[in-house]
Amino acid sequence: MENLGALAILLAFALAVYSIAASIVGKLKSRPYLIVSAERAVYAIWFLLTFASALLVHALLTDDFRLAYVAGHSNRDLPVLYKFAAWWGGQEGSLLFWSWILASYAAVVVYTNRRRFRDMMPYVTATLMVTMAFFLLLIGFVVSPFKVLAVGREVVAAPDGRGLNPLLQYWAMALHPPALYLGFVGFVVPYAFAMGSLITRQPGDAWIHTTRRWTLVTWGFQSAGILLGAGWAYAVLGWGGYWGWDPVENASLLPWLTATAFLHSVMMQEKKGMMKVWNMVLVSATFILCIFGTFITRSGLISSVHSFAQSPIGYYFAVFLALLVAGTAWLILDRLDYLKSESQLESVVSRESSFLFNNLILVASCFAVLWGTLFPVISEAFTGEQITVGPPFFNRVNIPIGLFLLFLTGVGPLIAWRRSSLESLRRAFLWPVIGAVATAILLVAFGVRHFYAVMCFSLCTFVAWTIVAEFYKGARAIRSRTGKNWAMAVVELTHRNTRRYGGYVVHMGIVLMFIGFAGAAFNRDVTEEVKIGDSIRLGGYELKIAKLDQGRNPNYSWHHAAVEVYRDGRKLDTLHPERRFYFASEQTTSEVAIRRQLNHDLYLNFAGISEQTQNAVIQVYLFPLVSWIWIGSAVLFFGTILCLIPSKVKLQYARTEVVGVAKRQAPVRQ
Template sequence: MPLLGHLSLWLAFLVGLWGAITGFVGGAPPQGRPDLQQSARYATFAMFGALVVAVISLEIGIFRHDFSLEYVAAYTSRNLPTFYLWSALYAGQKGSLLFWATVLSLFAALVQLMTSGRHRVYLPYVAAVTCAVAAFFISVMLFAANPFERLAFVPLDGRGMNPQLQNPGMVFHPPMLYLGYISITIPFAFAIAALLSKRLDSDWLVAIRKWTLVSWLFLSIGLLIGMWWAYVELGWGGYWAWDPVENAALLPWLVMTAFLHSVMVQEKRGMLKKWNLALIIGAWLLSIFGTFITRSGVIASVHSFTQSSVGYFFLAFLVVAAALSVWLYVSRLPLLEADATLEAMVSREASFLFNNLLLIGIAFSVLWGTLFPILSEAIKGTKITVGPPFFNQVNVPLGLALLAMTGIGPLIAWRRASIPNLRRQFAVPLTSGVFVLLILLVGGVRDVGALMALSIGGFVLATVVQEFARGARARHRQYGEPTPYAIIQLLARNRRRYGGYIVHVAIVLLFVAFAGMSFKTETEATLRPG
């Protein structure tokens, strides 16, 4: 089976290269080559099939305790519970690369099967990009981190999995983050396809709508499970320690969140075309950056793999991919002029823009703090680590402003908001926020951060309730629907808007939990003998 797995990797690599070449050549203007386009499409299926064979080969080695495989001996043992044997596939660097490439090839095949007719014009380039990225990951396995590497001797037992990794979180947290990271490649591939084909209207945004939501959802679930797991493993610094690998996972989530908001402005008003493309490209580059941080060992982290030559592969790939993406983006800037301009600073468009600026501001501060040890060592020769105080001091005010924007945005009209409309829209939410603040003050809460987070949270919740109530009343007047059924219909018929409000409620709950840390107390006591 190891030989079959190794041969499958080579087959997947060669097929991936072929898919990349035929996709780029076949999609080239003016007419393209339909035969090469079809070949690129089939290449995604063949690559996925070959990688599935490789995964099955490695899993058979894991479950049969084939300790002749270096990877199996390093991350499993005979007494490792079956529950964790499944997670051994991605417990180490080599296996996780195989997992990544296989899932990416699955997504590449699915997008070829599921994309509707009018968006199929992008598919040759999408196949090319996904095949090229997958081929890179496979090349890293073949030349630097082969999961089918054999040992010179066969040990009686393996070293087993790190005890800290033997937690239910290990079964769910890494796959969720991987799925989030990997699925960003699909929107990125469509963005590159739109740039190469010069089809830069909103069509490509419609094509990636579900994929961006899938990516954002997986990243969100992965981050939440990771926070829970870290809270269980108190030695890892509670639910969030601003660890470099934690930060690397947060960065693409922040950028994808910004995109999910700004894309509505482009679809509604034809604005922010340049910005949206930059966000998608940036999110994907940050996912590769996070992979580099995790696998290079250049920054100390309890979550990262050991330092290895794999990091150089990812650094080179990141630099080349960034250079090519930026060059292509800049060359298409004249084609990305907005269809409309911002008419007023008090408008829904402006609120989305402020929302994006806050999210990108948080992302920049996290990126700067994460890279600071590397930069300080390169410039001064001394590695200076930035700790939680820096991140908290910068991001808490930005986070509170962002929380406020989740309540302000839905209350402001598109194009231009009038004073009477603003008074009517803000009356109940503002009153609710002030009411929560007064209750907290009467209750003896004096921590400024907690007061702001909880009162702004009350404002946002009131906004959400008001939006649902108005929508339900409108449906009741028009269709005579009872309130519960009207709310269900609101969610069913306008999932983006009202589903977004539910997400806003979840964000409020997170901030309430964060505010709870203000009431944390630590005491030390000495016990008498006996």
């Protein structure tokens, strides 16, 4: 069994190498057979990796503890869902999972483009397969998922596995890695097309149009991965935070920032043929940062609370990264003439320039996060001392950046392409600005003094207003013409240009999330030692400890509290925070109790038992507005899906007609 798995991986590696060679040679010597054969290899690799993955999942589900991987990441009592999730739970398995996703993406790309882009497809295939070969090299020769446990030359089975870390046994954590991987790996496709078109000097922006949907889907997966991770941290880790600027979290944020920048700046290339070099750089940077993120997480380069164990694969990653950066940079520099811009900026006050600033800011933020993450490495290289920078650094830089971005989110859609005169600006901005100022005045009048929070709320008003106004104005225009009711008019409006209005919905999600982020400025907490009958007061709540007990089962021992929540003398709820100690992993976990509400979350953590008094230590947190982050995430995904629905009004042009094309177009009125 395990031999078959290892064989499949080795075979896939050989095929990947063959595919690279065959597609390049086939292209250079114009041998269509070779090119098709290289594409066949892609399908074969997909089949082989599916086979290998099936073997591994089978081993996990049937508790085959002869395999080191199964013994290390699963145990008999683990629920089936988590046994399956153990496929991506550890180093080796997750690399196999990563390769499998890559193979699936590659197969889809090759299949859907089997008739199209014959000119650049060989290079696209080759680029995909270079990445593929790299990952197969890792799981084939360095960290094989099919290693068996052995004493001497004898294969032995462990009696039981070491299980999955109890902290990771949470639904969002089972989904977080696949979502993130789908997002990380997916960016190889736009990158491969970019490289393909660069190498063959394709006229036009075909690579952008073909990969637009890929980009959006992978961006959606990246966002989902990051947000699921945040949701997990909030609900499981017991300190109520959702983001801690940990290197591993940063590693997932970096490509997301450049991908977001790319999604915006691509529009400039589509509309006006500008920013070609920049888009190349962004798409390459995103892909390279995806690989870099994997590298940081797995190489132990930077110490982090959730990095994988240190392993030799760091060096392989470093070499691969260096080759990628060098190759891409050389290619772009060599083809600069091909990437010349077709038009230029008309005015500083225009949609284009708002995109430029958006890009500048996103990339600046990416750079700041990268700098902060790598600071220990950089400082050690220059001063010999490892210096780390903490959350204050990241917050100080990224909060203003976030607010400025929020501002641009509101401004961008209102400024017209090319130019906007003062008159247009006045029309578009008068009411939203009044709304924003009014919000700020109201907040200050009610005693809110936190500068960034006031800024954030008033900007949120501003942006939300502009978005609603966009929908309202558009729907009004459709209504007046078709007589549809408001709801249908909005649907019609969105359907006409799903990318645009879906994009607005995504922006709305971001606004809601910012409301949630701003709430963090007003967090409150109290920690108290309590016994039965005591009560804790926080923010108008009175929390009575009704019950404290403890017990044990075969899996873990626990302390448990029943806390009654009162407000104004009325009983609202009973919460049950718990603390567990798992025997298998010798680890304590907190099962926090959260009362989620739209205005704030009441968050109880059973922190432990005081050793002197044997009283329970309970932490009570009040997190204002946190729920809006999760609501905003939902809106964001809804918007992303809207963007993916094909627009009703398509770009119309004669794709296959060549002769007489010119006649078909309307006369241009000069």
